[in-house]
Amino acid sequence: MSQKAALILIIMLVLSACVGTQSMLVEDQPLKGINITIDPGHGATQAYDSFRIGQTGEREEWINLRVAKILSRKLTLAGANVLMTRTKDRDVSLGGRASMAIIHQSDLFVSIHHNGSVNDLSMDLPIVYFYGSGDMNPASVDFARILIDSMRAEMDFQQQLAGAVYSDHLIYNSGTSVLRNTIDDMPGVIGEGGFFTNPSGEGRLKSKAYNKLEAEIYYKAILEYFDRGIPSAMCLLPDTLKYIDLLRPIAFELDDGFGNTFFVENSFKVLQDGVQIQSIWDSNSGILTATPDSSLEQNVSFQVFARNLQGNAIHPVPFKFMTKAGYEWLSHEKWFEAFDEAETLYSQAIQNSELDVLDSTLHLYQLSLELQIVHPKARIAEEKILELLKKKQTLVDGDISDEIEAQQSRIREYYPN
Ligand SMILES: [Zn+2]
Known part of the structure; x- marks a missing residue:
């Protein structure tokens, strides 16, 4: 082979290698550009918390952190911008965790916990919590369902089928602090991957291999959720608006998560301060136009609901405006x-x-x-x-x-x- 031919061959090889790497990068980074907050529950409570501990001394906060760390590494490799609310066995306030997630502009908030029961040591099942009512929080429920399905299918629980998705209002009347304080900005869940108070549950949760399996389950659920596309609504009123004129229609531009406007028919809904108002969907323009009701309040908020064809709902972030009053x-x-x-x-x-x-x-x-x-x-x-x-x-x-x-x-x- 002449020197020139050899040089051309090398250039071609390098080029094909580059192209190869690039396409591999895209395939290997399905979460590129996505911001995720992983919140390992509790931390540094050993001195005063004698409840969140298994019979052989394994503490919930340790399990949470181990699973979260493995998950965080996997998500980062997949291209996500991951924020961990703690990376050590230390205490972080609940308000601080929520603020961190908001500042990170997270597309998803995942709080990792494990359960305990004082009365019933036989309890051995997974639970995933979302904030408030399912109707008002459909995107979180979408993710919660994907997660619980794979927990039930792929992890070991004695009461496998009893695992379920619940509102966090079952735990506290006003819900959990971290989910309540992030709901206006992102969908989120609290995952409880089993009971450390169950002797065999604790045995499993102590094992690094099982922690890895659990992290893998979260990872796959997150991949599946984002693979379905994240539909969104954008309000078309100008940023310079001093107050909203409730006599005029208000328009929202919708995206199904793939740059298109394919949504489930009849899944459109606009709420004004929690009450449904009239709206008309135009699939050609991708614009949902709503007719506001008059209001004597000083502020109004609008929320947009719709579901894309892959099954993901818009997270109904409130659009808040001042009224003329x-x-x-x-x-x-x-x-x-x-x-x-x-x-x-x-x-x-x-x-x-x-x-x-x-x-x-x-x-x-x-x-x-x-x-x-x-x-x-x-x-x-x-x-x-x-x-x-x-x-x-x-x-x-x-x-x-x-x-x-x-x-x-x-x-x-x-x-x-
Ligand atoms: Zn917990």
């Missing part, structure tokens, strides 16, 4: 704040000859009048502005008599008596 109220509040601040500065502004203080006092009085809301103190503000302008004339070189006259006629016009 809310906007007026806020302005009113600002009026008072600005007026009070101006009042505390006024005598200083008149007595001292500091232009800075005088200008900011003027600005605050003017701000307090911004919306011309009828208020007993509006006249005081107008008159103080006049006094401040007169004082200002003595401090500046330029002629501001026009401004003073304009203020005088303004007062005459608004308060003729």
Whole structure:
């Protein structure tokens, strides 16, 4: 082979190797670009918690962490951006765990736990919890069902078939802190992969091989969930909107998770503050248009529901807006704040000859009048502005008599008596 031919061959080999690696990367990184928070429950409670412990001394928080670490490595290899709320046997507050997941902009929150029972040591089954009601939290339920199905199929439990998905309101009236505080941002579950209070359960959970199996089950469930596509809704109102006009329709652009608009017929629903309102789906444009109801509240929130053809529901993140009433109220509040601040500065502004203080006092009085809301103190503000302008004339070189006259006629016009 000539040198040139050999060189070409090498270049071709390198090129094909590159192409090969690239396609392999895509295949091997099915979770690329997806943010996941893994939350190993509890941590560093040994000194005071004598409940979360098996008969031979294995602690729940240790099992949680071992499973979570294996899972985290697998997800990272699959391309996911994984955040662990703890990586050591240490305590992290429940609020802190939720905040971390929100800051991470997670697409899914998975809290890993194991169960204990004081009364019934024979209990040996898996449970997956979601927050609140299934109707309001369909995406979390979708993932919970995938997870419980593989837990029941592939892990060893004495009461295999009794494993189930439940609302976390079964544990606490207001649900669990971590799921309640992440619900507005992402779907999430608490997985309980068996009972450490069951002697054979504890035996299994102590084994690294079984921890690996459990991590594998979570991993496969997460893969399957994201493989079905994550449908989403985007509100088409501009970001600059000060308040929402409830007399106009509100439009949402939907994506089935694959850049398309294929959804299950009749799965569309828009709620305004939890109550369903009228909506029309246009599959050509992918726009769901809803007709809001009037509201005397200061704020309203809308949630969009639909299910893609692969079986995944939109996580109904609330779209929150201020109403006109809310906007007026806020302005009113600002009026008072600005007026009070101006009042505390006024005598200083008149007595001292500091232009800075005088200008900011003027600005605050003017701000307090911004919306011309009828208020007993509006006249005081107008008159103080006049006094401040007169004082200002003595401090500046330029002629501001026009401004003073304009203020005088303004007062005459608004308060003729
Ligand atoms: Zn726990």
